[in-house]
Amino acid sequence: MGFYSEKIVPRLVTCACGTKPILKQRQKVVPLATGAVLEIGMGAGHNLPYYDPAKVSSVVGIDPCRTSWSLAQPRASALGVPLEFVEGSAEAIPLKEAQFDSVLMTFSLCTIPDAQAALSEIRRVLKPGGRLIFCEHGEAPDETVMKWQHRINPIWRRLLGGCNLNRPILEWIKGAGFTVQSVDQMYLPGTPRVAGFNVWGSAHR
Numbered sequence: 107m108g109f110y111s112e113k114i115v116p117r118l119v120t121c122a123c124g125t126k127p128i129l130k131q132r133q134k135v136v137p138l139a140t141g142a143v144l145e146i147g148m149g150a151g152h153n154l155p156y157y158d159p160a161k162v163s164s165v166v167g168i169d170p171c172r173t174s175w176s177l178a179q180p181r182a183s184a185l186g187v188p189l190e191f192v193e194g195s196a197e198a199i200p201l202k203e204a205q206f207d208s209v210l211m212t213f214s215l216c217t218i219p220d221a222q223a224a225l226s227e228i229r230r231v232l233k234p235g236g237r238l239i240f241c242e243h244g245e246a247p248d249e250t251v252m253k254w255q256h257r258i259n260p261i262w263r264r265l266l267g268g269c270n271l272n273r274p275i276l277e278w279i280k281g282a283g284f285t286v287q288s289v290d291q292m293y294l295p296g297t298p299r300v301a302g303f304n305v306w307g308s309a310h311r
């Protein structure tokens with residue numbers, strides 16, 4: 107990893123992930139997590155303050171980026187339930203199957219290089235009846251926005267640590283065999299439309 111991707115990108119992404127509209131999205135999804143939780147691409151731990159300690163027994167965060175983990179420390183100490191960091195990739199989760207009640211994934215599927223492999227790994231580590239709780243930005247339904255997403259994606263991805271603007275999030279979640287339980291979508295206010303189309307909800311294993 108070069109200096110830009112190792113030191114600058116995690117800080118850029120941390121700033122982008124801490125904006126008001128994004129924090130509002132976290133408030134909607136993170137409290138849905140229950141029991142033993144795995145968080146995919148935990149990054150700088152922006153979700154940690156929103157877990158409900160009355161409903162969650164433990165949190166494991168997986169991320170390949172060690173710098174993110176150190177950025178998460180201030181939020182980690184206030185969590186109130188056991189928290190473990192696993193340095194690794196969602197495409198090959200180094201944990202045994204059927205051990206989580208909830209998997210939380212926010213703004214990570216855009217970046218994971220092999221998203222299909224990650225979704226299949228998420229299903230593997232969820233207990234029967236377990237839930238994937240997600241909030242992601244992705245391909246917009248409006249043709250003009252979508253056209254721009256495809257046009258600028260190559261440069262966007264290079265500058266922002268592999269983040270893609272144009273992934274069909276819901277289609278991929280369903281395609282991985284999940285049954286969607288609830289879903290909502292909108293353009294986030296105050297966010298450029300190319301990066302602001304959000305889809306969130308929950309899906310059964």
Ligand SMILES: C[S@@+](CC[C@H](N)C(=O)[O-])C[C@H]1O[C@@H](n2cnc3c(N)ncnc32)[C@H](O)[C@@H]1O
Nearest residue numbers: 123147148149152171195196212213214217218
């Ligand atoms: C835009 S950040 C979002 C961080 C966090 N989920 C949030 O909501 O603030 C994307 C995160 O995905 C992580 N990531 C990249 N590739 C990954 C992979 N293969 N497996 C798991 N996480 C990955 C990045 O290191 C980064 O922390």
